[in-house]
Amino acid sequence: MLEETLKWRLTYKPEEIRWDEVAVEGETGKVYRANFHDRNGRTVLILRPGKQNTTSLDNQLRHLVYMIENAILNLPEGQQQMVWLIDFTGWSLSTSVPIKSARDTINVLQNHYPERLAMAFLYNPPRIFEAFWKIVKYFLDAKTFQKVKFVYPKNKDSVELMSSYFDEENLPTEFGGKAILEYNHEDFSKQMVQDDTKSATLWGFIGNEKSGPEVAPEPLCIAPPAT
Numbered sequence: 001m002l003e004e005t006l007k008w009r010l011t012y013k014p015e016e017i018r019w020d021e022v023a024v025e026g027e028t029g030k031v032y033r034a035n036f037h038d039r040n041g042r043t044v045l046i047l048r049p050g051k052q053n054t055t056s057l058d059n060q061l062r063h064l065v066y067m068i069e070n071a072i073l074n075l076p077e078g079q080q081q082m083v084w085l086i087d088f089t090g091w092s093l094s095t096s097v098p099i100k101s102a103r104d105t106i107n108v109l110q111n112h113y114p115e116r117l118a119m120a121f122l123y124n125p126p127r128i129f130e131a132f133w134k135i136v137k138y139f140l141d142a143k144t145f146q147k148v149k150f151v152y153p154k155n156k157d158s159v160e161l162m163s164s165y166f167d168e169e170n171l172p173t174e175f176g177g178k179a180i181l182e183y184n185h186e187d188f189s190k191q192m193v194q195d196d197t198k199s200a201t202l203w204g205f206i207g208n209e210k211s212g213p214e215v216a217p218e219p220l221c222i223a224p225p226a227t
Contacts, residue, residue, distance in 0.1 A: 052091025
């Protein structure tokens, strides 16, 4: 897996993706890093598939990879995993990604970011999502499958599960909390540009932004997996 990931990083170059290349994908806030952490201090990515605004599957995946790299970049010291909150408001089969795209996305997450995902909460998915899930779930390995949790606002166990992972004062109302979820694309873009500078410094790209090293550096891709 390590060898394949090094090869992938050398060709895909995720550490070289910059916000201006994927900003159009983020205009609706369909994927972005939250301004709060879970109770364990993990970075939170909010995904809103109902906010899909583009048609290029390659660009959509590139945007997601950028956001995963950004989430890792902003992990607190000593923390190696992130949490995904997926809001299904407005989702329908017409806005869902093709099965092949879903499989490719899962492969990238499982094969090149192993153990980076601590938990994925699928909040209040519509019944029609079950048909999509019945196919997609077979692409998940057993360990990843156990990290996917379906959460329903009127289900007591679901409410308790969310409470165990999040402070309701920080959690947006869309996920059963008390905070107001506001995505401002202009403000978020400024934040990502700042993070691009931080990332370029980490990877040694300052002064040579797009050339990159011949061999991918180590900090993000071969960190020991979390236990």
